[in-house]
Amino acid sequence: MSEFNIAQCLMNQGNHSTDEMQELMHKAEEDEAALARLVTDDVEIDPRPVRTAVERAAGGAWGEELEMYSDYMELFLDSMNKFMHTEAVVSPVLAEASVEGEARASSQRIGGDVSLVTGLVASDPVFLELARRYSEEDLAEIDELAVDSLEEFLNVINGIFTIDLARKKVDAELGLPRSGENVQPHSSRQLCLRIYTAFGSFRVVLAVDEFI
Numbered sequence: 001m002s003e004f005n006i007a008q009c010l011m012n013q014g015n016h017s018t019d020e021m022q023e024l025m026h027k028a029e030e031d032e033a034a035l036a037r038l039v040t041d042d043v044e045i046d047p048r049p050v051r052t053a054v055e056r057a058a059g060g061a062w063g064e065e066l067e068m069y070s071d072y073m074e075l076f077l078d079s080m081n082k083f084m085h086t087e088a089v090v091s092p093v094l095a096e097a098s099v100e101g102e103a104r105a106s107s108q109r110i111g112g113d114v115s116l117v118t119g120l121v122a123s124d125p126v127f128l129e130l131a132r133r134y135s136e137e138d139l140a141e142i143d144e145l146a147v148d149s150l151e152e153f154l155n156v157i158n159g160i161f162t163i164d165l166a167r168k169k170v171d172a173e174l175g176l177p178r179s180g181e182n183v184q185p186h187s188s189r190q191l192c193l194r195i196y197t198a199f200g201s202f203r204v205v206l207a208v209d210e211f212i
Helices: 003-013 018-030 049-058 065-084 124-135 144-167
Strands: 088-094 104-112 116-122 172-174 178-180 191-197 200-207
Touching (some): 003 018, 003 088, 018 088, 018 200, 049 065, 049 088, 049 191, 065 088, 065 116, 065 124, 065 191, 104 144, 116 124, 116 144, 124 144, 144 172, 144 178
Antiparallel strands (some): 088 191, 104 116, 104 172, 116 200, 191 200
């Protein structure tokens, strides 16, 4: 099992607070074995812990979209680890759609045989740190490069996702990414998920139409 999956298993187990989880993920960035040392007989080894967390957050709702949302979130968190070199977990508790202080957003639509809009909403400091990690640039403020970086991050993930859909004989095409400020997402079949990292948290929004 990867360190990434261990973090999600620990999150799902519920024995650590969110603050403790963020501290553990911070330690894991400095010491790759830090999370593995926490695995005991009391920790449930789930082969697909991200899917478990998404299903728990959904609480039996979102019907036919839930499988696609779960597939996407497995890819999203894997991409956080691969492209941003950070540990990240999804909370098994549904996130609020509107959060004071979190209003910087980027999104992208996937159309064709499916209708899926994916995106993230974050506070300015977390948005900037995400952009820094993806671009590998020492960004001092949220400028055009920072916004472009997170739009490109979504574009890369969604490009991979459309390839996965094509393998299932599902035609899908990408729309242009969008970004905005003062965004409080409200969309059809919208699922908001809280993502925790070593440097803060943000929301991933999944829906069937645009929320920016």
